[in-house]
Amino acid sequence: MELHDRLESVLSVAQESAKQVDTDAAFPADSVSALRSSGLLGLTLPEAVGGLGAGPHELVDVVSSLAGACGSTAMIYLMHVSAAMTVAAAPPPGLPQLLPGLASGETLGSLAFSEAGSRSHFWAPVSKSTSNGAGVHLAARKSWVTSAGHADVYVTSTLNADADVVDIFAIPSATRGVAVSGEWRGLGLRGNASNPMTFDVEVPTDHRIGAAGGGFDLMLQTVMPWFNLGNAAVSVGLSAAAVDASVRHTSVARLEHLEQSLSALPTIRAKLAKMSIDLGCTRAYVGQTAGRLAQPAEDTVLHVLGVKAAANDAALRITDSAMRVCGGAAFSEHLQVDRYFRDARAGSVMAPSADVLYDFYGKAITGQPLF
Ligand SMILES: Cc1cc2nc3c(=O)[nH]c(=O)nc-3n(C[C@H](O)[C@H](O)[C@H](O)COP(=O)(O)OP(=O)(O)OC[C@H]3O[C@@H](n4cnc5c(N)ncnc54)[C@H](O)[C@@H]3O)c2cc1C
Known part of the structure; x- marks a missing residue:
């Protein structure tokens, strides 16, 4: 099955249940079940253990698409991928079925x-x-x-x-x-x-x-690159959903006495433009970072440190602007923009938090040890 078809089978379920999942604060059981049967839980695991053998670019596509549909599902998925990649780096000999299970979807x-x-x-x-x-x-x-x-x-x-x-x-x-x-x-x-x-x-x-004692290196060399990239992709997916919803709403919402849409107001248009440009820049950086993970280069570490902080903060700005341009319609939860806004607030506080990453990045470019 093509990656696109696997993803579509999950997106339709995630989209349908996202609002209820958010309202009820309920684990998205249907989306996770769809993920299990889609094969996507094994996306980045080697084919030799039953995975799909895909890489960082595909991870960004899948995670950002999931986040646009349901942020919770995307983060659950990312945590699975991060755990699976850690296991794949050094499979524990006492659990020979673990990696195949993580790849097939049997094991979350x-x-x-x-x-x-x-x-x-x-x-x-x-x-x-x-x-x-x-x-x-x-x-x-x-x-x-x-x-x-x-x-x-x-x-x-x-x-x-x-x-x-x-x-x-x-x-x-x-x-x-x-x-x-x-x-x-x-x-x-x-x-x-x-x-x-x-x-x-x-x-x-x-x-x-x-x-024994290899945990610290695993965290830095395996967990952080995959998690930071995937977490940045969650931010991109939420940002994109917020931009789309804002453009849609401001284009159709009418000021009848002026015979124009909200998007005809220069202030609104300019904000939409800034949101869209911010999203474009972030997407480009996330894509570049995926490339640096696929083909490591001298500045891969800097990308790993920078990408999560940059995308997390872009998501804060973009979803904040979305709330602003959509006004009361967003505040009253009609548009689900409030959900993107609230979901986007998790990224920057998730470890490594954006502020920690800025500090690490600053240390790295000034030649200071990170720890
Ligand atoms: C939705 C969600 C899901 C999560 N899922 C998981 C999970 O599956 N597994 C898991 O292990 N954890 C998970 N976490 C926890 C997460 O990774 C962080 O550990 C947690 O959010 C930190 O919260 P805290 O209050 O302890 O932060 P604190 O460490 O108290 O930080 C408070 C503030 O201080 C800042 N700060 C701390 N240290 C520094 C520094 N050195 N330089 C500059 N600023 C600094 C932080 O950036 C933050 O702004 C999750 C968190 C969230 C919100």
């Missing part, structure tokens, strides 16, 4: 990195794992886990207390001691089920992803 994954203790500084888990016979005992309070209670496997970071290094484990949801530990109510991405979770589990050592 997510990342459990952020912690109550180290907040958005995901690279510095304060949860502890300690040696315990043939495995480790892992005790962690994770502050936000997208698809909490819905994912089949959680890619979970921890500080190896014996060696003071970061490890990442794949923890199947059925493991004793895995629990959703609080409520989730978000301003946007309300269907995400990004609840806090606790892990108080015994994990065999061969469920570790990568070598």
Whole structure:
């Protein structure tokens, strides 16, 4: 099946359910089920394990299209892809069926990195794992886990207390001691089920992803490039939906006494133009970054650091302008522009947050170490 057909089969479901998902703050079960059967959960995984073998450009297309339909579905999808790519980088020997399951859609994954203790500084888990016979005992309070209670496997970071290094484990949801530990109510991405979770589990050592102490490198070299690019694509999808809705609304909304549409007002037209140009610039940067991941170059790291911050902030500007040009019609939730506006607010606070990325980028171009 062509990628386009796989995507269409999910988009129609996601579009139809997005408003209800947002209103009810309900996990988009139908969209995720459509994603599972579409094969798209294996989009970027190698064909050898049942994936589609696609790359960063295709990821941007799929994620941004999903975000235009349903932001929550797009973020759930991105968390799965980020978890799957981490597993693919160093499949845990004790879970030989994990990667094929993530590729086929049987297994939905997510990342459990952020912690109550180290907040958005995901690279510095304060949860502890300690040696315990043939495995480790892992005790962690994770502050936000997208698809909490819905994912089949959680890619979970921890500080190896014996060696003071970061490890990442794949923890199947059925493991004793895995629990959703609080409520989730978000301003946007309300269907995400990004609840806090606790892990108080015994994990065999061969469920570790990568070598002992390899977690930090995996985070920087695998998770961050895919997550940052995909998160930027979510911002692009939400921005594009906001631009489209604004153009549509201001073109048809009439000022009858003046016999003109809202878009005939120079102020409105100029704002629409700025939104559209902002979107175009962001799309170009995201596309360029996808190219840098597909074919690494000297400035790939800078693109990885810059793309999420730039796209997140563009989405804040664009969706804010959309609320402005659509006026009360947007405020009263007729146009779903409010949903794009609220959903877009997640990107910049998701780790690595936009402000952290600006700081890292500044360090990188001035020759200072990031950590
Ligand atoms: C919708 C949603 C879904 C999420 N899903 C997941 C998930 O699936 N898995 C997961 O692990 N996490 C997830 N998170 C958590 C996310 O990645 C962040 O960890 C979380 O949003 C941080 O919130 P906080 O209040 O702890 O931020 P804080 O760390 O308290 O940050 C507060 C402010 O300080 C700024 N700041 C912090 N450090 C610096 C610095 N060094 N320089 C400059 N500014 C700084 C931040 O940018 C932010 O503006 C999710 C978050 C959201 C909103």
